[in-house]
Amino acid sequence: MPEWIKLTARDIFDGRRFLGEDKVLVMRPDGAVEAIIDRSEAGEEVRRLDGWLSPGLINTHCHLELSHMKGRIPEKTGLPDFLTTVMTQRQPDSPEQIAEAIAAAETAMLEAGIVAVGDICNTVNTIPQKQKSNLYYHSFVECMGFVDASAPARFAQMQEVYQAFRQLDAAGVHTTTLSPHAPYSVSATLFRLLSDLREEDPITIHNQECFAENMLYESRAGAFLGFYKNFGMDISGFRATGQTSLPSYLPYFQSPGNMLLVHNTFTSEEDIRFAAGSAKNIFWCLCPNANIYIEDTLPYIALFREQGGVMTIGTDSLASNHQLSVWEEAKTLHEHHADVPLEEIMQWATLNGARALGIENTFGSFEKGKKPGVTVIDKDSKKVSI
C-alpha cells in the first residue's frame, strides 16, 4: 500500500467544477491523482489547507526573456508606443542581469502555483533556466519581419534559435514550435514560410491586440504606418486585404493542430465565426492585466462565450504586467465580468490551458493517473508541496 497523500480544504475545484465541502483529494506519493472522495471515507492523516484547491495553473502566454524589463515601460500608451519602447530599450542589460530576472520570474510562477507555461522566445536567453526542468514549458520560437524581402533571412535566423530549444525536448518537460509574432510584424512571405512547416504541435500568434492592427489590414492606414516609418521600414510591398487582420492571415495555416490566438482585444463576432471554420483548433488566450497595462481596455468576453470559444489565460511579460500570476489574471477577469462564473474562469486557467498546450494527459485536472500539481487559492495562489 502506498502512503497516500490526502488533502482537503474549504472546497476543491477539479479542473471543471467546484465539488463543495468535505471532499478529500487522494494522491500517490509521486503526485499522481488517485481519487476525490468524501471526508467520511478518507480515514486518518488528512492534511487541511486554508482556501480551496485547484489543479496547477497553466500560463499559456508569457515572455520569460523580458523579465528584466519589469516596471520600465509607461502604462496605457497604446501598443505602437509600447513596442517602440520595448524595441529601443531591449539591449542595455548584462547577461547576468537578464538571467537573474528570468530565474526570479520563474520562481515567482512556481510559488504562485503555475505548473506549465507557453513561453514566447526571440532569443536563447531562457535555455539555461529551462534546462533545470522546474516547470513544463512549450517554447514558441517567434518569427517576425514585416519587410517581405527579409523573410527568408529572418526565417533562417529563427530556425537556429528553434534548433537550440529543440535540445531541451529530450527531458520530457519541454516542447517547441516556430510561430508568427503578430499580423502587423509578419509579412506575407514569412507567413507562407511558417505555414509551409505544416506544424501540428501547438503554435501561437498575438492577435488583434490593438485597433491599429485591423486598420492596417482593412485600409493600410492607422498608427502602425508611423511605427514602420520610425524604424525606417520599407513596407511598399504590403497590400491591404479589406478585411480585419484575423481573416487575412488565418487561412495561411491549413494543417490540423492547436493554435493559440493571444489578446483578442479587438476581435469581433465575425472574426470569431471566421476562426471557428479554421483548419486549426483555435484557443483564445486572454491576458487582461497586460491589456489594461498597454491599451487600458479588455476583450469583449461575452462574444467568445456566446459562440462557444475555448478560452485560456496568460500573463504576458513583466514588461507589461506587475506580476506573472494566472490567479491575478483570473481575479481581474472576475472583477470585470461578474456575470462569468468563477468556475468557468478557473477552467480557462487549468484544463483549457492544458488542452491548448497539448498536455491534458498530465495537467489541468484532478483525474486518476494525472500529475497536475496542486495549487491552493485563498486571497493569493500558492503551490502546495506534496
Ligand SMILES: [Zn+2]
Ligand atoms: Zn505577448
